[in-house]
Amino acid sequence: QQQVKQSPQSLIVQKGGISIINCAYENTAFDYFPWYQQFPGKGPALLIAIRPDVSEKKEGRFTISFNKSAKQFSLHIMDSQPGDSATYFCASYSGNTPLVFGKGTRLSVIA
Amino acid sequence: NAGVTQTPKFQVLKTGQSMTLQCAQDMNHNSMYWYRQDPGMGLRLIYYSASEGTTDKGEVPNGYNVSRLNKREFSLRLESAAPSQTSVYFCASSESILLREKLFFGSGTQLSVL
Numbered sequence: 001q002q003q004v005k006q007s008p009q010s011l012i013v014q015k016g017g018i019s020i021i022n023c024a025y026e027n028t029a030f031d032y033f034p035w036y037q038q039f040p041g042k043g044p045a046l047l048i049a050i051r052p053d054v055s056e057k058k059e060g061r062f063t064i065s066f067n068k069s070a071k072q073f074s075l076h077i078m079d080s081q082p083g084d085s086a087t088y089f090c091a092s093y094s095g096n097t098p099l100v101f102g103k104g105t106r107l108s109v110i111a
Numbered sequence: 112n113a114g115v116t117q118t119p120k121f122q123v124l125k126t127g128q129s130m131t132l133q134c135a136q137d138m139n140h141n142s143m144y145w146y147r148q149d150p151g152m153g154l155r156l157i158y159y160s161a162s163e164g165t166t167d168k169g170e171v172p173n174g175y176n177v178s179r180l181n182k183r184e185f186s187l188r189l190e191s192a193a194p195s196q197t198s199v200y201f202c203a204s205s206e207s208i209l210l211r212e213k214l215f216f217g218s219g220t221q222l223s224v225l
Contacts, residue, residue: 004152009151030172031211032211034213037215041219042216042218042219043115043201043203043217043218043219044154044201044216045216046213046214049213052168089153089154093208093211096161096208096209097208098142098144098156098159098169099144099156099214100126100156101153101154101155102144102153103151103152103153104153104154
């Protein structure tokens with residue numbers, strides 16, 4: 001059962017543009033929303049995370065926007081660079097259960 | 112810093128063969144996990160160990176067994192491999208599920224079952 005729905009599956013963005021990846025969830029018990037970044041041949045690594053008591057968190061060019069009423073959160077990558085080309089996973093935690101991941105978005109940033 | 116170490120990196124099995132994927136972490140983490148990654152399916156949890164001495168099923172446990180050998184090591188066993196188990200397997204660890212600490216992943220094992 002997929003508890004976190006992620007879209008789009010793939011995304012192509014011009015260098016310098018904005019990349020936007022969206023996730024939606026149904027379980028209102030989710031209380032922590034991280035994004036992981038994965039480069040080819042590597043394991044995923046934490047990129048940025050947000051708790052539901054804030055609506056936005058920014059770290060450099062990466063921003064999470066959180067809409068609690070809509071049960072949605074999104075990752076925005078400003079001034080996208082070719083080095084940002086990777087697969088991005090949204091995820092959620094609930095109670096004492098492990099992290100649940102979305103299906104991933106493959107981002108390609110082209111010059 | 113080694114972090115999470117998985118062995119082997121690549122493996123080819125014939126249907127029905129068995130094998131064990133090894134995972135070790137050197138960060139003194141309490142919780143460890145096994146995920147599988149398939150194209151278009153994301154990362155799906157197979158089994159996890161919230162703390163030494165405990166193991167629990169995840170989303171896709173059928174066909175697998177695990178052993179939390181000690182605090183450092185968490186192995187995944189395929190008793191009778193099937194082509195549907197062709198996947199990339201990732202081991203991960205974290206300080207604690209309850210603390211919402213980040214997961215540290217190994218570099219993965221690419222398994223093909225023919």
